[in-house]
Amino acid sequence: xxxxxxxxxxxxxxxxxxxxxxxxxxxxxxxxxxxxxxxxxxxxxxxxxxxxxxxxxxxxxxxxxxxxxxxxxxxxxxxxxxxxxxxxxxxxxxxxxxxxxxxxxxxxxxxxxxxxxxxxxxxxxxxxxxxxxxxxxxxxxxxxxxxxxxxxxxxxxxxxxxxxxxxxxxxxxxxxxxxxxxxxxxxxxxxxxxxxxxxxxxxxxxxxxxxxxxxxxxxxxxxxxxxxxxxxxxxxxxxxxxxxxxxxxxxxxxxxxx
Amino acid sequence: xxxxxxxxxxxxxxxxxxxxxxxxxxxxxxxxxxxxxxxxxxxxxxxxxxxxxxxxxxxxxxxxxxxxxxxxxxxxxxxxxxxxxxxxxxxxxxxxxxxxxxxxxxxxxxxxxxxxxxxxxxxxxxxxxxxxxxxxxxxxx
Numbered sequence: 590x591x592x593x594x595x596x597x598x599x600x601x602x603x604x605x606x607x608x609x610x611x612x613x614x615x616x617x618x619x620x621x622x623x624x625x626x627x628x629x630x631x632x633x634x635x636x637x638x639x640x641x642x643x644x645x646x647x648x649x650x651x652x653x654x655x656x657x658x659x660x661x662x663x664x665x666x667x668x669x670x671x672x673x674x675x676x677x678x679x680x681x682x683x684x685x686x687x688x689x690x691x692x693x694x695x696x697x698x699x700x701x702x703x704x705x706x707x708x709x710x711x712x713x714x715x716x717x718x719x720x721x722x723x724x725x726x727x728x729x730x731x732x733x734x735x736x737x738x739x740x741x742x743x744x745x746x747x748x749x750x751x752x753x754x755x756x757x758x759x760x761x762x763x764x765x766x767x768x769x770x771x772x773x774x775x776x777x778x779x780x781x782x783x784x785x786x787x788x789x790x791x792x793x794x795x796x797x798x799x800x801x802x803x804x805x806x807x808x809x810x811x812x813x814x815x816x817x818x819x820x821x822x823x824x825x826x827x828x829x830x831x832x833x834x835x836x837x838x839x840x841x842x843x844x845x846x847x
Numbered sequence: 848x849x850x851x852x853x854x855x856x857x858x859x860x861x862x863x864x865x866x867x868x869x870x871x872x873x874x875x876x877x878x879x880x881x882x883x884x885x886x887x888x889x890x891x892x893x894x895x896x897x898x899x900x901x902x903x904x905x906x907x908x909x910x911x912x913x914x915x916x917x918x919x920x921x922x923x924x925x926x927x928x929x930x931x932x933x934x935x936x937x938x939x940x941x942x943x944x945x946x947x948x949x950x951x952x953x954x955x956x957x958x959x960x961x962x963x964x965x966x967x968x969x970x971x972x973x974x975x976x977x978x979x980x981x982x983x984x985x986x987x988x
Contacts, residue, residue: 594886595924601895602917608899609910617909624903632867632904639868698867698905700954708954710866710906737906744906 622716622740629712629741632697640840656833689806690847691726692717696839697742704837705773707750708733713844714741722803724794724845730834731794731809732842743844747836748775748811755805756795759814761787768792768811768830775812775830782819782826790814792830802847851890854881858897866905871965872950874901875915879942880973882920907953915949939970 608617694711701707713719715738725732725745733753737744746753753770757777764784766777777792792814796807812830819826858881861873878894898913923941943966950962 594888594891595921597888597891598882598917598921598924601891602914602921605895605910605913605917607910609908609914612909620899621903621909624900628863628900628904631863635863635867700870702870706870739903739906742904742906 618740622714625712625714625739625741629697633695633712636695636697637840640838689845691843692719692846694725694743694842694844696842699837700744701747701750705749706747706836707752707770707772708736708744708746709836709839709842711743711745711842711844712741714739714743716740717844718846719743719844720801720803722799724804724806724809726806726809726843726845727834727839727841729810730832731805731811732834732836732839734805735844745842748830748832749773749836755811756797757792757811758795759786760791760793761785762790765795766827775832776827777814777830778825778827780826780828782821782824784826786814786817786819786826786828788814788817788828792828802845806845851881851885854884855890855893858894862897862901862904866901870955871962872946872953872955873969874898875912875919875946875949875953876942876966876969876973878912878916879919879923879945882916883923883938905953911953912949915945915952919945919949939974942970 611617692713694713696709697712698710699706699708700710709732711725719735719738721735721738723735725734731748733745733747733750734755735743736746736752748768748770749772750770751772753768755768756765757768758765762785764780764786766780768775768777770776777786780786790813792811794805794807794809794811796805798804798806810833812832814828815831816829817826818828854877858874858877861877865871865873874897878898881890881894894916895913898916899909901907902909902912919942922945923938926937926941946966947962
């Protein structure tokens with residue numbers, strides 16, 4: 590009896606290995622897709638419930654209010670500049686339309702720490718036109734890029750993840766560098782010491798789009814510089830970046846399809 | 848209440864929780880314990896299907912959890928047949944290492960301290976259940 594059960598265990602182990610080795614076969618992709626379609630709604634509801642609990646700290650709220658006030662003040666200046674820019678654009682008859690094709694996606698899971706997740710799972714996959722390495726945004730902010738794409742779900746890697754690495758540029762001085770995750774914070778690295786890097790400066794994506802629409806869209810906000818580290822003997826300087834997005838609270842994001 | 852049904856229910860719950868709101872290999876641990884505790888074909892098939900569904904929902908490569916669970920259980924069954932002894936310490940260390948290896952392979956990213964503390968809590972719970980039934984000394988090993 591015991592031997593028979595061990596044989597069953599061994600047979601199931603062999604079947605598992607076969608499934609794992611051949612998981613790209615259409616029959617397994619169909620199984621994954623069907624399961625994802627069936628359980629997509631319960632997962633979305635469960636994730637929504639878990640994120641609806643009040644978890645924002647008081648000091649975080651007050652700093653957010655201050656930040657909001659400062660941004661409103663900046664918006665006044667921004668509006669003025671925007672009007673001037675529009676006038677210039679119309680003068681040169683340039684099209685300034687946003688031609689990006691976006692698809693909304695609900696967050697249905699995450700991996701990593703609860704407050705600082707390293708990746709999120711969204712309910713859009715290859716059947717919705719999502720491909721590997723596509724930008725995922727929330728308004729003008731970069732959320733991350735897709736890494737694993739299955740029929741109905743995709744994994745989006747976030748800037749705090751150690752696997753995250755993209756080209757970036759500062760808004761004010763145009764200093765170029767590489768943004769990568771350090772688990773607890775985002776690092777803007779490999780910036781030449783000859784370049785100016787200021788605290789409070791916005792760091793944007795430099796862009797790396799490919800013909801098929803995959804890659805990182807340029808001019809998306811990654812975050813702002815909060816701490817600069819510069820050593821005289823080192824040819825490069827780096828800075829800690831703070832994202833303006835609370836990744837643990839995200840429930841809806843947009844995938845840039847084209 | 849029948850412990851088997853409690854654990855099976857916990858496994859179904861873990862499939863959703865593990866792939867959605869908590870990043871900890873609960874599915875792996877519960878599955879290994881179920882296979883150790885209840886040596887029945889129905890339980891094997893239930894665990895097999897549950898782990899496949901879990902891989903689908905968590906965008907893992909299909910079969911990675913299934914292979915991990917069944918390989919660990921197979922190795923445990925080999926060990927228990929050879930030594931005929933209830934070595935809780937060995938099982939604890941073995942499942943801990945196995946779940947840590949699986950966790951790294953399946954993309955779990957946890958701080959070692961949180962991982963160890965959560966794992967200890969889970970193990971205490973399960974071994975309490977085991978010892979109440981006398982499963983470790985009489986049935987499982």
